[in-house]
């Protein structure tokens with residue numbers, strides 16, 4: 001079995017009793033979540049929400065980049081989201097990393113590439129919230145809040 005056939009077989013089982021066919025495109029909770037790609041984080045589980053409740057935007061670091069702002073704008077304009085939770089986490093791979101280190105592991109020269117490493121976790125989350133609050137794409141009526149998720153305790157802490 002290849003990794004792909006294993007995943008496809010699991011999907012056959014899932015689709016056989018698919019429970020989400022009636023969901024609306026707009027998130028029920030009016031919520032968007034921005035968080036890291038870290039495999040230890042299940043945004044729905046940690047927030048007690050379900051499929052259909054939120055738009056979830058993930059990238060390395062859970063950072064509010066230009067593309068995340070684009071997605072949040074679409075999420076608000078077309079899907080009616082009004083709340084944005086930005087969730088950083090402890091032991092993030094980008095925390096304390098450097099562009100040179102990432103480039104070296106890739107066998108590349110750092111060149112122009114910015115992998116967006118950060119030195120201070122809480123400051124990184126605050127900066128992401130600030131980017132949402134000051135974005136020209138997003139109305140001031142959107143409420144954004146920052147959190148740090150502890151991957152050892154499962155606890156979410158407001159920052």
Ligand SMILES: [Zn+2]
Nearest residue numbers: 036038092093
């Ligand atoms: Zn991370």
